[in-house]
Amino acid sequence: MAGITAYGAYIPFNRLERRRLTEAFDEPALPGEKAVANYDEDSVTMAVEAARNCLNGLPPGGLDGVYFATTTPPYREKQSATTIGAALDAPELVRTADFTSTLRAGSAALLAAADTVNSGARSVLVTAADCRPGAAGGQFEQLFGDAAAALVIGKENVLAEIEDSCTVAGDVITQWREAEDRYVRTWEERFVINRGYTPLVAGALTAIAGRNGISPRDIDRLVLSAPSPRYQTAAALSLGFQKQQIQDGLFDTVGIAGAAHAPLMLTAALERAEPGERILLVTFGEGADAILFRVTEKIKQFHPRRNTTAYLQSRKNSMNYQTYLRWKNMLDFEPPRRPDPDRPSAPAMWRNAKNNLAFYGSRCNNCGTPQIPAQRVCVHCRTKDQMSPYRFAGIAARIATYTIDYLTFSQDPPTVFAVIDFAGGGRLLCEMTDCDPAAVAIGMEVEMTFRRLFKAGGIHNYYWKAMPGR
Template sequence: MVGITAFGAYIPFNRMERKRLAEAYGEPAPPGEKAVANYDEDSVTMAVEAARDCLTGSGPAALGGVFFATTTPPYREKQSATTVAAAIDAPDTIRTADYTSTLRAGTTALLAAVDAAKSGAGSVLVTAADCRLGAARGQFEQLFGDGAAALVVGTENVLAEIEATCTVAGDVITQWRETDDKYVRAWEDRFVTTRGYGAMVKKVLTTLAGKQKIMPSEINKLVLYAPSPRYQAGTAMSMGFRQEQIQDGLFATVGLAGAAHAPLMLTAALEQAGPGDRILMVSFGEGADAVLFKVTENIKNFAPRLGAARLLASRKNTMNYLTYLRWKNMLDFEPPRRPDPDRPSAPAMWRNAAKNLAFYGSRCTKCGTPQIPAQRVCVHCRTFDEMTPYRFADTNARIATYTIDHLTISQDPPTVFAVVDYEGGGRLLCEMTDCEPAKVAIGMEVEMTFRKLYQAGGIHNYYWKARPKR
C-alpha cells in the first residue's frame, strides 16, 4: 500500500484584506483576505515551515527523498530542495529534486514520489510552496496568495491510500511568465476556461471515473483547484458533484497559492477526514492531474504540529496596501545611505551549514547543558571539548530581554532584537519576525522559524529568527 503517511501546511501569519485594494484604486475587489508572505519569507522558507509541520511525529532520518515544487524558486540555476533538506536536518544520502515551471508542479512531484516509494526508495517528503505576483491593479493581485504544503509518501502507517491516478497533458497557453517577467500573465478568460481549465479538468475526471468505475456520489471531498470560486463550483457541479462535497478553495482566506494550492487544500481536507473517506484531488496547469485517496484507520493517530485550520486562525490582517507593495518590492524606494551588504561567502556557508541551516548548537556530555552557538568549553561545568551536536530548531524559548531598533535597515521597521533563553539551556541574541513591537514582552514564549536574512550578489542567505508562538 502506497499513500500519504504524514501531512502539514504553512500559511503566513500576515494577511491583507482585499478591501485595501478597493480603497487604493476606488474599484470593487473580491471579499475576504489574502495570505502575504513576510519580506523575509520566500518559497523555500515556507516549504521548510510546512515540512516541519508535517514531520511532527517522526524525524527526517527515515526519509529517502525530498522533493520541492514551486513556480517561484529563488534561483534560476541552483537546486532549492537541498536547502529544504538541510534546514529540516535530513540525511545527505537522500534523493533531492526541484519541480517547477507549472501550476501542476505540486502534483507532479507527488506522483514522482509515489513512483519512488513503489520502487523501494523509502519515504519521500514532497513540499510545495509559492509566492506568485500579480501586477498592481490587476485581477491576479486580488486573487493570488502565499502558502505551502508538505506530504510524506510512503508504504508504512499510511493515512490515505492512493487508489488511482490519472494525468491529461495539454500544451495550452493559459498563464505564463517569461524568464525576465516579474508578474504572471494570462490569456483572456473565455479561452482559458473553455479550452484550458474546463476541458482538461473534465477530461481527467471522466477518464479516472471510467477507469475506476466510480460515481461522484462515492466521493466524500473533491479537492479541486480552480482559477476562481465561480469556476470551481461550476465545474464540479457540471460533473455531478454537490456543493457540500467541494473542499473549501481557500479563496477568501488564503488566495490562489500556485503550485501549493491543491496540496494545501488536500491537507485541510485530511485534517477533517475520517476512516473510509474518499478524497479526489485535481490540479491544473498545461493539463491536469487527478489523484484518488482512501483514508485509513491510521488517520485517527496523526495530527500535524499546527495544521491548516490552526494556521488560518493564527493571523494578523491589519496590513495596508503600501506595506504590501514594499514587501513585494513593487515600488522603488530611496536606498539606505549605507554600504550594500557583502555577498555571503560560499566557503563560509558550507562550513557553517549545520549551524545556519539546521540550527545546531552543542550539548555538554558531562552535565547535559545545551548551548548556542556551539562551544568548546561548557558554560556550566567548564568541561573542555566534551560536546555533542544539539539541534535547537524545535526547542521552545522565552524572551530574556529585547530592544526595538528604529535605525537598522529593514523593510518593516522597527526591528526587534531579542535575547532568548531556550528550555533546558542555551541563550541566543536573534532577530524577531511576525511580531508587533508594542506587544513584545520579557517572558514571552517564542519559537524559531526559518527565514531569509538578505540577498547579495545573487546569493540568498538563510538563517533562523524568533517569532511569538502561533
C-alpha cells in the first residue's frame, strides 16, 4: 500500500511579531507572530530546504518524480519542479510537475504522487511552499505566513499508509488572484464560510467516513486547514471532533502558509504520531480533499534532519515593519546608484547547472582533495585533468575569515561575505544569510542553504549561501 515514507518541513528564520502591525496602523492585531521569508527566499528555495530535511540521507537518485505545489511560483510560464529537482541532484529521468492556482495544490500533488506510485513508480517527492502576499493593513497581512513542507510517497518502509481518500469539487469563489493581481482577494466572510468552506469540508468528511465506516472518535489527529483559527476549531467541533484531536494550526507561530499549510501541519502531526494511530488530512480550496492515514511501526525509525519544533524555536523576531515591507517589495525605495545587474546568460546557466544548482565541485582522483569551484588542476598535488564530481551540499563548514560590507547594496544591510572551509577540504568565498553580523566569528560552524541571488531581465538566479546552523 502506498504511503508516506519520509517527511520534512522548513520554516524561515525570521518572524514578524503581529504587534508591529498594531504599531504601524494603530489598530488591533492578532496575537503571536508569523514566519517571513528572507529577501533571498521564495517558494522554490523554501521547497528545496524542506525537501533536503525530508530526504535526510535518502539518495535523490531513487526518486521517480518531483512534484511541487504552490500558489506563488516565481514564473508564470516556466516549471519550478525542474529547478527543485536539479538543486536536490535528482536524476534526469524523473517526472516533474507543478501544481498551482489553488490552496488544495498540496493535497492534489500528494494524491497524484500516490497514483504515480500505485502505477509502478518507486517513490515520488512532493514538496509544497508558499509566500502569499497580503496587502498592507488587511486581514491577510496578519494571517499569511511563509513556510514549506515535503513528503516522499512510496511503498517501501512506509511510515503512514494512505487508507483512503476523497475529493469534493466545488466551484465557489472564496479567495482568488487574477494574473494581474499582486494581492489575494476574498469574498464576504459569511459567504466564504457558509457556502464554501463548511459544506465542502463536511461533504468530504462525510463521504470518507461513510466509505470506511468510521466516526470522529476513530481519528487520533485531525489535520484541518481553515481560513482562520476560529473556523478551524468551529468546523471540527461541529463535525463531532474534540479539541484534543485537532492538530495545531500554527496560526500564532507561522501563519497560514497557503498550499503548504496542511502539509506542514501533517509533518508536525507525524513527528508525534504513534504506531496504529489514524490521521485525517482535510484541505480546502474550490472543493475539499480528505486523506486518511494509518501510522505504522516504521514511524519510530524515521527522523527528519530538522523537525518543526526545532524550526519554531530557531527564530529571530526583532524584524520591524519597514524591513518587512522592503523584503516583500511593497515599497518603492531609491535604487542603488550603480548599474542594474545583467540578465543571467541562459547558455552559461545551462553549462553550470550542476555546479550552481546541485552545488558540485571536484575531487582529485590522485590525492583525494575536494575543491570548489571545480578545477582542472589540483590545488594540492597539481595533477591535471584527474577530477571526479564532488557535491558539497550538506557538508559541514567553518568560517576561515570574513568581512562585513556596509557599502554594497542589500535589502538586509550590512552584507557579510565569508571564506569558508569545508570539512575534508574545499574553500569557498560566499555570502552569508540569516545571520547576526555582530555574532559572526572566525571558526563559526556554518551550513549551506539554497537561495536566490538576484532577479534580472525576468530571470531568477539561484545559488548557495552560508548560514549559521539552526
